[in-house]
Amino acid sequence: MKKKYIIMSDKDNCATTLADISKGEQVQLDDKLLSINQDIPLGHKFALKAINKGEKIFKYGQIIGIATENIEGGDWIHTHNITSHYLEEIVG
Known part of the structure; x- marks a missing residue:
């Protein structure tokens, strides 16, 4: 089975999809299955x-944003639940 996601760095707490993933589908992480929620x-x-x-979201081993709500493992991360880390630095 072809892998449907990529993790860019060991520091990352999110993965990027390489194909559409459906709600309820399970993806194999190193040591566990993770159910996708959306x-x-x-x-x-x-x-x-x-x-x-309020926690930082990491991709490429770098901070890409801040969670604006609690996010569960398997949740979609997008503009509805993340704010820009860069905007926070500018507005300050």
């Missing part, structure tokens, strides 16, 4: 583990 389009992100509101 339909996630190609190129979008999902949480690898629970991320609390």
